[in-house]
Each structure stands twice: as structure tokens, then as C-alpha cells.
Amino acid sequence: MTLEFEPAQLRAYFVCGTQDVVGRDLETVVQTALDAGITAFQYRDKGASQLTAAQRLTLGQRLRQRCADAHVPFIVDDDVELALALQADGIHVGQSDDRVTQVIERVAGQLFVGLSCSTLAEIKVANQIDGIAYIGSGPIFPTNSKADADPVVGLAGLRELVAASQRPIVAIGGITVDQLPAIAATGAAGAAVISMLAQSPDMAATVKAMLTASEAQL
Numbered sequence: 001m002t003l004e005f006e007p008a009q010l011r012a013y014f015v016c017g018t019q020d021v022v023g024r025d026l027e028t029v030v031q032t033a034l035d036a037g038i039t040a041f042q043y044r045d046k047g048a049s050q051l052t053a054a055q056r057l058t059l060g061q062r063l064r065q066r067c068a069d070a071h072v073p074f075i076v077d078d079d080v081e082l083a084l085a086l087q088a089d090g091i092h093v094g095q096s097d098d099r100v101t102q103v104i105e106r107v108a109g110q111l112f113v114g115l116s117c118s119t120l121a122e123i124k125v126a127n128q129i130d131g132i133a134y135i136g137s138g139p140i141f142p143t144n145s146k147a148d149a150d151p152v153v154g155l156a157g158l159r160e161l162v163a164a165s166q167r168p169i170v171a172i173g174g175i176t177v178d179q180l181p182a183i184a185a186t187g188a189a190g191a192a193v194i195s196m197l198a199q200s201p202d203m204a205a206t207v208k209a210m211l212t213a214s215e216a217q218l
């Protein structure tokens with residue numbers, strides 16, 4: 001049984017893959033984040049990841065189970081067939097991945113769909129597409145975690161995207177704890193982060209800061 005999408009799931013959204021925690025055990029990192037209270041986890045294993053497809057599936061099965069046990073949505077990045085094989089709760093695709101209308105049709109009734117939008121034009125197109133649960137907008141700030149990131153949109157750009165979007169927006173890209181209140185003030189439903197949590201010395205405190213900042217959005 002998969003979880004239905006709810007905007008509150010966007011409040012403390014952890015995105016991670018083995019490439020983001022080199023020399024560490026991703027399963028342990030994710031469990032620590034779940035124990036700290038993250039509201040969503042996205043399995044984004046790509047780029048410098050050294051996993052074979054079989055290893056990515058096996059690890060995904062273990063991460064999926066940990067998220068299910070914590071009643072936290074398990075979202076897969078990019079790979080629709082992996083998401084279906086893992087019985088994920090959601091799939092996240094970008095503008096250069098499989099066409100979102102085809103993804104929505106492929107996963108209909110099984111997974112919710114998130115889409116990356118970093119311009120008003122992309123938001124306006126997304127507003128016309130039924131079946132998109134949320135928008136990931138970014139990068140808000142410069143990021144070291146995505147080599148092919150779009151140009152930075154900044155807080156003013158985020159505010160414009162939120163005002164134009166008919167779906168809840170989660171901010172992503174170069175986010176640090178000190179910027180969480182300003183991100184919430186734009187009307188974004190929450191923050192999606194890699195480094196801020198993967199490299200946090202105190203995940204419980206970092207997740208608490210994410211939840212506190214996004215409280216006003218409830």
C-alpha cells in the first residue's frame with residue numbers, strides 16, 4: 001500500500017544517494033534522518049554513484065522498507081521503472097527526464113508525481129497538466145550536489161514561482177539552515193535538501209529547524 005501525497009510531506013524533504021555519502025552507509029544515514037523526523041525521502045542515486053542496477057534495486061528495497069516502517073513517503077528520482085519495481089510512493093522527474101505526461105500515465109493510481117520547474121513558463125505548462133502532485137523549484141542557491149543544475153533562481157524567483165503555481169512548491173538547491181525562514185516566507189511548502197542533512201552533525205536539530213520554519217505553511 002502506498003501513501004497518498006499531502007503537501008505537509010514537503011516540509012522536511014531529504015534527497016540522497018550513495019554518491020552524496022561516500023564512505024558512509026546510506027541506509028544508516030537515511031534511518032538517522034527518519035528518526036529525526038523527515039517528512040519525505042527521495043532516493044536519488046546517480047552521477048558519481050558506483051552502484052550497479054542490481055545493487056541500486058537491492059538498496060532501494062531496504063530504504064523503501066525503512067520509509068514504510070516510518071510512514072514517510074519514499075520517492076524515486078528519474079527512474080520510473082525502478083520506482084514501480086520498488087512500489088515507491090512517488091516519482092520525481094525533471095524537464096529533461098521522461099515527459100511528465102507519459103510518467104503520469106505510466107504510474108497512474110500507483111505513485112504520485114513531482115516535477116522540477118525553474119521558470120514561470122515551466123510553471124504555466126505544469127498548471128495545465130492534471131496529475132502533478134508538487135513542484136520542485138530550483139536551484140534556489142548555488143549547489144555542489146547537481147553538476148547540471150539550472151541557473152540559480154534566488155528567493156525573489158522562488159516567490160514568483162510560488163505565486164504562479166497551482167501546486168505546492170518545495171524549494172531545493174544550496175539550502176542551509178539560516179535560509180529556512182526566508183524560504184518559508186516565500187510561501188514555499190518546505191525545503192528539499194541533500195547536503196544540509198547528509199552533512200549535518202546533528203540531524204535532529206537540522207530537521208527540527210526545517211519543521212519549525214515550515215510550521216506556518218500548515
Ligand SMILES: Cc1ncc(COP(=O)(O)OP(=O)(O)O)c(N)n1
Pocket residue numbers: 013015042044077078092093094095096097114115116135136137138146170172192
Ligand atoms: C524535490 C526535487 N526537486 C528537484 C529535483 C531535481 O530534479 P531534476 O531536475 O530531474 O534533476 P535530477 O535530480 O534528476 O538531477 C529533485 N530531484 N527533487
Ligand SMILES: Cc1ncsc1CCOP(=O)(O)O
Pocket residue numbers: 015138139142143144145146149172173174175192193194195196
Ligand atoms: C537535486 C537538485 N535539484 C536542484 S538543486 C539539487 C541539488 C540539491 O543539493 P543540495 O541541497 O546539497 O544543494
Ligand SMILES: [Mg+2]
Pocket residue numbers: 077078092093094097
Ligand atoms: Mg531528474
